Amino acid sequence: MTPHLHLHLHLHLHLHLLLSITTILTIFITASSSPTTDPTILLRVKSEQLTDPFNRLSNWHLTPSHCNWTGITCSSSSSVIAVNLDNLDLSGPFPSGFCRLPSLQNLSLSSNFFNSSLPPSLSPCSHLHSLNLSLNYFVGNLPDFSPEFTSLTSLDLSRNNFSGGIPASFKNLVSLRVLRLHGNFLDGPAAFPDFLSTLSHLTRLELAYNSFPPSELPSSIAELTNLEILWLTQSNLVGSIPPSLCSLQSLTQIDVAMNSLSGEIPPCIGNLTSLVMLELFDNQLSGELPESLGSLKSLRFIDASQNNLTGNLPESLAALPLVSLNLNDNYLRGKVPEVLAENKNLVQLKLFNNSFSGELPTDLGANSKLVEFDVSTNNFSGELPSNLCSGKQLSQIIAFDNNFSGNFPESIGNCSSLGYVRVGNNNFSGEFPRSFWSLPLLYFAELTNNHFQGTLPPAISDSQKLTNLEISGNMFSGNLPMGICKLKELTVLRLNDNQFIGELPKCITKLKGLQSIDLQGNGFSGEFPSNVSSWIQLTELNLSRNKFSGEIPSQLGDLPVLTYLDMSENLFSGEIPVELTRLKLNQFNVSNNQLEGQVPKGFNRDYYVDSLLGNAKLCSSDLNPLPTCHRHTPISFFLISFLSVFGFVLLSSIFLIYITMMQSKSDSKKSHPYKITTFHRIGVNEQEIFSQLVDENVIGSGGSGQVYRVELKSGRTIAVKKLWGGIGRDRDSDMDLLLKSEVETLGSIRHVNIVKLFFSCIGEDIRVLGYEYMANGSLGDVLHGEKGGELLDWSQRYAIALGAARGLAYLHHDCVPAIIHRDVKSNNILLDEKFLPRVADFGLAKPLMRPRGILKGESIGAMSRVAGSCGYIAPEYGYTLKVTEKSDVYSFGVVLMELVSGKRPNDPSFGDNMDLVKWITEAALESDDFVEANKLVDPRINPHTCNYKEIKMVLKIAILCTSANPVIRPSMRRVVELLKDHDAQASVTK
Structure with a gap:
């Protein structure tokens, strides 16, 4: 080979190698600059924009095919057309990277914990057909939609924390069929902006449960000729139902409940022959039910309750094949x-x-x-x-x-x-x-x-x-x-x-849950069961007017919450057990029995005289007309003593009458009449109360007044609240409404877990309320105040949780009408000397249904006041300005979290943008073992008493109670069942 040829070959090889390298680099660069593949986009979104605490997306990796990954649906060409990640406990910002998938049509992220705001514009997602972000924690304004969104047919942003108004750019969604915005904090200019009427393809419009300002349904609603479902519950609608609504022949469901609609139900509503559901309850509708309702042959559900409707139930309506007919709380007749x-x-x-x-x-x-x-x-x-x-x-x-x-x-x-x-x-x-x-x-x-x-x-x-x-x-x-x-x-x-x-069966004492026993006015006989120590929840025992005999059981004196004891008109014998004096009784009566011996010191007061009469052998050294317990004296000495006493009493009486008359004349202009109303039997007078309303007796102070510790002459200690200010000229002033609400609510309630209102006293310049005294103050004081070291036992905290739950359940489910507390918090749960709880402070309480005879619009309580306290207010209050029993459930959930963690709802240790509910909820998402792993338990609780399984169960109930969606929250009756149930943890997680 010649040198020239050798050189030529050498150059050729180098050139070939260079060409190969260049080709490889070109291919690599070209590949790098080409559109990213669907799997690459998915993995990038997972790593950069999703938080997956429970590793729900563990099968998202390069193999096998991405079309088999969790939540991914592909076309026949393996292009991703749908991403559905509902209910996977994901969080983070809005994962906008999904919109880079070129073939994506449907994106659903419902029921997760996404908590950011949305980008002002969602233009990268303009090729979507369906977008579902419901049941998350998104905040801020709703996004704008540019004219490119010609394919979007379904938009669900419901049950989030969006605020502001509905942007006018929504009119660009020309293909939209489903629009769901309910359950947010939207407060735009109207519940139904006119521009929504331009969305002529809409079949489903849901704007319920928002805080829109008062607005009317526009007549332009008639343009939505394809509308099938209209859901505007609790959207602050006013005015009448427009007749233009009657032109929407496709409507199957109308729900405009819980608004302030007035006027009559338009007769033309009979034109809506496709209507299946008509929800009109809790408005101010008047007039008669129109006969034309009978034309709605498809109607299955009608609820026109809680209005001002009059007249008869039309036969044409009654003849329909209804599944549900609710007309309660009206003025219907016939x-x-x-x-x-x-x-x-x-x-x-x-x-x-x-x-x-x-x-x-x-x-x-x-x-x-x-x-x-x-x-x-x-x-x-x-x-x-x-x-x-x-x-x-x-x-x-x-x-x-x-x-x-x-x-x-x-x-x-x-x-x-x-x-x-x-x-x-x-x-x-x-x-x-x-x-x-x-x-x-x-x-x-x-x-x-x-x-x-x-x-x-x-x-x-x-x-x-x-x-x-x-x-x-x-x-x-x-x-x-x-x-x-x-x-x-x-x-x-x-x-x-x-x-x-x-006789009563002796085994009746095995019923440990008894709270009230009333057997009066029967012919029961024999001895009353003596082993009653198991009745630790008993508040009332009435045995009067029977034939019970034998001795009164001394164990009754050990019952911790017994406040009503009536054993009168029986055949009880023996002495009155001294143990009964340990009870804090509002009602005590043992009259007309066969009792004997000396009256115990605790009952040896004038207040109890009537409760002791009719027992011939019962004696007292101080009470008349009971016989004296002293030994008999010779008759002559007795007569001398009697005459001496009689003379002294006569002269003293004349002197006192004279002094009283003179003082009455001199003070007549200074006297102030007081009206005392008692709700339990308790001996009080205004002078005895007012003389002790001094600074040294103050035990608490709040927004409505100051609370004093008052010792009565009977030996009972009570708590007296003196409301701020005097009687206002305006009878509907806040303090007057608080007083009225407190008296009307507590005056008729009898429950072991609800504080007792003994009396109210109203004068020209003073208003006071007398309650049973709670030695350990409020739960808030014990958890967060100077008494913070006293509640160290978990079993005590659990008992407080269960007792308070029972009190609220009684208000919600056993009172007629049901009562909503509206200010449930640890400071309104009081504790007696044994740390047994009482729900207290009913100044904001209101009946769930209006009383008979009160028309819509009339005051039935302190409705104008803000309902609740910071940190305890349910999120929906911000956009509805109304409360339901589920608002109390939310607040109680916060109290449960306080009991476990020992922290305040807005504890400074959380920092900004964090509260107790969010702190505990996020901890629960991070780990199944969240109780011990995240140190949520109050370190002051004695570790030897900690039942971590029980604590975890209580926290799960608390998280359920504080759900952002009121519908998901359990009733208080269900909360009691969950707390009582040893298998509650399994029940909650189902």
């Missing part, structure tokens, strides 16, 4: 049409709080599977329909406060689905069905003030769920069966004013 009984679909019938009269249709329930039946507080007469449970689904019968008569239907005694029965204050008579007492699901039975006869059979033991047995004011007779001792859930036993006889 008879219920017979045709209603022919309905084969009827499941729910609620007609309570009206003025209906006459007999109910005889065959009501015979042709349908009725579940809920409530016709209470009307003027119905005749017999209760016997076919109510023909469908074997009936769960409740509520018919109290009517004029029903005749026998209680035997068929209802075989209704195994029945759980809740209230038929008190009627004229029922005859033998009550024995089979009723063995219903397996029965938990509430109230039959008071009728003429029922019969006995309680041993089979009552089969009603294992029974909590309330209230049959007072009837003619029930016979012995109380042993089977009653198996009712472990029983809390209220009211058998008073019947004809029961015989």
Whole structure:
């Protein structure tokens, strides 16, 4: 090979190598600059924009195919067309990187914890067909939508924390069929901006539960000719229902409940022949129900309750195949049409709080599977329909406060689905069905003030769920069966004013949950059970007007919360146990028995005289007219002593009368009349109270007044709140409304976990309220104040949680009407000397349903005041300005978190943009073992008492209670069940 050829080959090889390298680099550069592949985009979003604490996206890696990854749907060409990451506990900012997927049509991130604001413009996502960001924590304004969004058909931004108005750029969504914005904090110029009427393809419009200013439904709504669902609940609508709404022939659902709509229901509503659901409840609608409603042949659900409707129930409406007919809380009258009984679909019938009269249709329930039946507080007469449970689904019968008569239907005694029965204050008579007492699901039975006869059979033991047995004011007779001792859930036993006889079963003391026992006015005899120490929740025991004999059990004095004890008009003998003086009794009566011996020192006061009379051998050294306990003196000495005392008393009386008359004349211009109203038997007068309202007796101060510790002459210690200021000229001033709300609420409540209001005293320049004294102050004081070291035992904290929950559950579920507290917080949960809790401070409380006779718009409580305290206010209050029982549930959830963590709701240690709810909720997301791993438990709790499984369960209940969505929160009755249930942790996580 010549040198020249060698050189040529060498150069050729170098050139070939250089060309190969250049080609490889070109290919690499070209690949790098080409559009990123779908898997690469997905992985980049996962690493840069998603927080995945539970590793739900663990299968997102290069192999196998990305089309098999969690939440990913591909086309036949393996292009990603849908990303659905619902309910995976993800968080972080809005993952806008997903919009770089060129073929993506549907993006759904619902039910996660995303908490950022959205970009002002979502232009990169303009190719989407569907975008769902519901049930997250997104904040800030709604995004603008540019004209490029021609493909978007469904937009769901509901149940977030968006604020501001609905941008006018929404009119660019020309293909939009579904728009869901409910459950935010939107406060734009109107609930229904006019420009939304340009979205002619809309089939579903949901703007409910926002804080829009008062606005009317515009007549332009008629342009939405394809609209099927209109949901505007609690959107601050005012004015009347526009007749233009009647032109929307495609409508299947209208929900404008919980607004301030007025005027009549337009008769043209009968034109909406496709309508399935019509929700009008809680407005100010008036006039009669239009006959044209009978034209809605597709209608299945109608709720026009809580309005001011008058007139009769139209027969044409009653003839419809309705599933639910709710007309309660109106002013309707007349008879219920017979045709209603022919309905084969009827499941729910609620007609309570009206003025209906006459007999109910005889065959009501015979042709349908009725579940809920409530016709209470009307003027119905005749017999209760016997076919109510023909469908074997009936769960409740509520018919109290009517004029029903005749026998209680035997068929209802075989209704195994029945759980809740209230038929008190009627004229029922005859033998009550024995089979009723063995219903397996029965938990509430109230039959008071009728003429029922019969006995309680041993089979009552089969009603294992029974909590309330209230049959007072009837003619029930016979012995109380042993089977009653198996009712472990029983809390209220009211058998008073019947004809029961015989001894009480001794095993009744095994019912540890009893809170109230009323047996007065019967023929019970024999000795009362002595081993009553298990009744630690008992607040009321009334045995009066029976034939009980033997000694009064001394163990009654050990019951921690017993405040009402009446054993009068029996045959009790022996001495009054000195142990009873340890009780804090509002009512004490042992008169008209056969008691003897000396009155214990604690009862040796004038206040108790009437409660001791009628016991011939009972004596006292101080009380007249009881006999003296001193030894008899010779008759001459007795006469001399008597005359001396009589003379002294006579002269003293004359002198005192003279002084009193003179003082009365001189002070007549200075006197101020006071009105004292007592709610429990307690001896007080204004001078005794006012003399102790001094600085050294102050034990607390708050927004409504100052609280004093007052010692009564009877030996009882009470707490007295003196409201700020005097009686205002404006009767609806805040303080007057607080006083009215507190008195109306607490004056009639009797529950072991609710503070007792003893009296109110109102004068020209002063207003005071007297309560039972709580030695350990408030839960807030104990957790966060100087007493912070006293509540170290977890079992105590758990007992406080359960007790407070029971108090709130009583308000929500057992009061009629139900009561919303509206200011649940640790400072309003008071603790007695044994740390047993009482829910207190009802200045903001309100009834859940307005009382009869109060028209819409009239004041029924302190409604104008801000409801709640910072850190405890449910998030929906910000956009609805209304509270429900679920608002109390949220606040109670915060209290549960306080009990576990020992921290305030807005503890400074959290820093900015963090509170107790968010802190604990995020900790729960980070680890399944969040209780110990994140040190959420108050370090002051004695570690030897910590039950971490129980603490974790309580925190899970707290997280459920503080859900941003009120619908998800449990009822307070359910909260009590969860706290009581040893398997509650499993129940919560299901």
